[in-house]
Amino acid sequence: MSGFIHVGSATRLTKLTRGSSRVYPCNGEDVAVFRTRDGYVAVSDTCPHMGASLSHGRLAGNQLECSWHEWKFNTDTGVSDARDWCCLNVYDVRIEKDELYLRLRVRPEKPPEKGSASTPADDDWPEWDPDRFFKKPKDHGND
Ligand code: FES
Numbered sequence: 001m002s003g004f005i006h007v008g009s010a011t012r013l014t015k016l017t018r019g020s021s022r023v024y025p026c027n028g029e030d031v032a033v034f035r036t037r038d039g040y041v042a043v044s045d046t047c048p049h050m051g052a053s054l055s056h057g058r059l060a061g062n063q064l065e066c067s068w069h070e071w072k073f074n075t076d077t078g079v080s081d082a083r084d085w086c087c088l089n090v091y092d093v094r095i096e097k098d099e100l101y102l103r104l105r106v107r108p109e110k111p112p113e114k115g116s117a118s119t120p121a122d123d124d125w126p127e128w129d130p131d132r133f134f135k136k137p138k139d140h141g142n143d
Pocket residue numbers: 047048049050051052066067068069070071
């Protein structure tokens with residue numbers, strides 16, 4: 001099991017329904033381990049956009065959608081569809097004798113450094129429209 005780190009008991013994982021997750025500390029970060037149809041996927045729990053817990057995100061196929069601003073991350077590569085420099089750590093998952101082991105997967109290619117020509121300036125992001133994500137106060141009228 002070269003490179004795998006023991007992170008705890010896997011019994012909590014076996015009780016998960018498909019698409020739900022548990023968080024384990026590993027490699028100096030929190031890692032969200034999701035149950036899938038075929039097994040498990042594991043990625044960094046902290047969204048690189050504004051820090052939401054991705055364990056509350058929605059997993060569909062290999063796309064994990066952050067619950068805060070709907071950025072999507074590929075759970076095979078960790079790359080975001082919103083910003084190519086925005087990348088999660090992806091872990092290989094192994095369960096042996098009810099114990100969970102994770103191994104940091106090597107990224108397919110290094111994303112550009114923040115501040116390089118292909119990354120946005122600080123004032124460029126996010127381009128999201130807050131009205132789309134936050135509930136508007138109800139108009140109670142004057143009656
Ligand atoms: S915090 Fe995850 S998309 Fe904004």
